[in-house]
Amino acid sequence: MSVEILEKEIKPGTTILNVEEIREDFPILAETFSSSKGPDIPLIYLDNAATTQKPRNVLEAIKNYYSHENANVHRAIHKLGERATVAFEKSRSKIADFINAPSARQVVFTRGTTEAINLVVNGWGRKFIKAGDEILLSEMEHHSNLVPWQLLAKEKGAKLRFIPFSKSKGTLQIGNLEHFLTERTRIISVTHMSNVFGTINPVRGLIQKAREHGIPVMLDGAQSVPHLPTDVQELDCDFLAFSGHKMCGPTGIGILYAKEKYLEEMDPYQGGGEMISAVWLDKATWNDPPHKFEAGTPNIAGAIALGAAVDYLNSIGMEKITTYEQKLTTYALSSLQSIEDMKIYGMAPFRGGVISFNLGEIHPHDMAQFLDSQGIAVRAGHHCAQPVMRKLEIPATTRASFYLYNTFDEIDRLVISLLKAREFFGHGTR
Numbered sequence: 001m002s003v004e005i006l007e008k009e010i011k012p013g014t015t016i017l018n019v020e021e022i023r024e025d026f027p028i029l030a031e032t033f034s035s036s037k038g039p040d041i042p043l044i045y046l047d048n049a050a051t052t053q054k055p056r057n058v059l060e061a062i063k064n065y066y067s068h069e070n071a072n073v074h075r076a077i078h079k080l081g082e083r084a085t086v087a088f089e090k091s092r093s094k095i096a097d098f099i100n101a102p103s104a105r106q107v108v109f110t111r112g113t114t115e116a117i118n119l120v121v122n123g124w125g126r127k128f129i130k131a132g133d134e135i136l137l138s139e140m141e142h143h144s145n146l147v148p149w150q151l152l153a154k155e156k157g158a159k160l161r162f163i164p165f166s167k168s169k170g171t172l173q174i175g176n177l178e179h180f181l182t183e184r185t186r187i188i189s190v191t192h193m194s195n196v197f198g199t200i201n202p203v204r205g206l207i208q209k210a211r212e213h214g215i216p217v218m219l220d221g222a223q224s225v226p227h228l229p230t231d232v233q234e235l236d237c238d239f240l241a242f243s244g245h246k247m248c249g250p251t252g253i254g255i256l257y258a259k260e261k262y263l264e265e266m267d268p269y270q271g272g273g274e275m276i277s278a279v280w281l282d283k284a285t286w287n288d289p290p291h292k293f294e295a296g297t298p299n300i301a302g303a304i305a306l307g308a309a310v311d312y313l314n315s316i317g318m319e320k321i322t323t324y325e326q327k328l329t330t331y332a333l334s335s336l337q338s339i340e341d342m343k344i345y346g347m348a349p350f351r352g353g354v355i356s357f358n359l360g361e362i363h364p365h366d367m368a369q370f371l372d373s374q375g376i377a378v379r380a381g382h383h384c385a386q387p388v389m390r391k392l393e394i395p396a397t398t399r400a401s402f403y404l405y406n407t408f409d410e411i412d413r414l415v416i417s418l419l420k421a422r423e424f425f426g427h428g429t430r
């Protein structure tokens with residue numbers, strides 16, 4: 001497709017969000033890079049599945065905390081300690097409301113999705129999974145929802161089973177889910193949205209089926225919670241793990257949501273300050289959830305700033321964000337597909353703004369470097385999903401992923417740069 005045709009494309013959905021105004025909220029989006037060949041190049045940030053940028057109110061929340069509230073939480077008698085504790089717990093309540101958790105008690109602060117999953121594997125899995133039991137995952141999991149289960153399965157002599165995905169569409173083949181559910185299945189843990197294909201998995205149906213068998217379900221919400229309105233009561237999931245940094249919040253903070261029953265029966269994952277009720281030299285009793293799972297001084301500024309990120313997303317509206325991203329993704333898919341030799345991995349009917357691709361024989365790392373020279377930040381690699389790459393029989397993909405501040409013009413710039421890359425590499429070799 002020529003640049004001229006591209007520029008005449010109708011860009012639907014530009015009125016759903018005031019993206020120009022939104023972009024003003026993110027100082028980093030004004031960054032430019034110097035170029036030896038001409039004027040500075042503006043940043044086009046399309047690596048949102050790895051981490052998202054932060055709006056001013058989140059940056060302010062971090063500064064404000066350290067400037068006016070900094071003290072340890074849940075222990076100080078002094079006024080500053082009270083201020084920090086109130087802000088920290090207020091943030092927990094905001095996050096609970098954001099996912100419609102019945103209570104803030106069900107929101108555990110972790111370092112991120114990875115730690116939240118490890119908490120369930122170690123706190124629940126270690127206690128309840130026995131030799132011969134089965135753990136049902138999918139073939140499209142991020143390593144963080146795979147490796148912790150491998151460690152547990154090895155320790156316990158349990159068996160991992162996998163719901164396969166279709167190579168052509170990148171969708172889970174859950175039509176014959178019954179086939180994978182046996183009387184030994186103890187838990188199902190799957191991603192809500194794939195970080196490689198962008199596929200939004202049909203988790204409602206899966207959870208309903210699991211209910212009929214009395215099997216708990218954990219959702220890896222790392223890619224879904226930042227982009228889709230999330231209601232844990234409607235989903236009826238037993239556990240939900242997600243990361244703050246993929247939803248406008250800072251790194252080093254994430255969430256495990258769990259149903260009360262599990263929080264009560266789970267063992268703590270780490271021991272230390274604050275997670276206890278009483279301690280003797282030879283034993284200890286536990287604090288109530290969620291504190292039972294939050295040993296040591298938490299990431300207080302991170303937790304407060306995640307609350308600010310939730311405020312920000314709420315001020316825009318999650319429904320609007322989803323709708324806008326859907327339009328942007330549809331537009332990006334049709335633009336990319338029109339490029340000769342383009343191979344896109346994942347063509348699910350329900351999908352988010354994550355597009356993995358390869359162009360001809362150009363190696364994804366070369367592609368990412370070329371795009372970087374054009375100011376476009378994408379990710380190239382296996383995306384922490386090596387089994388997915390292995391099944392697709394490719395070493396890596398280039399991946400563009402979007403968020404609420406990306407524009408239709410940026411997609412055009414991506415396509416123009418891909419066309420240039422094709423010229424530059426002479427339809428290259430991989």
Ligand code: 7TS
Nearest residue numbers: 049050112113114142144195220222243
């Ligand atoms: N699960 C999924 C589906 C993910 O995409 C990621 C991170 C994680 C879990 C782990 O999240 P963390 O915050 O604990 O690291 N995914 C990616 C990615 O696709 N590129 O960089 C990080």
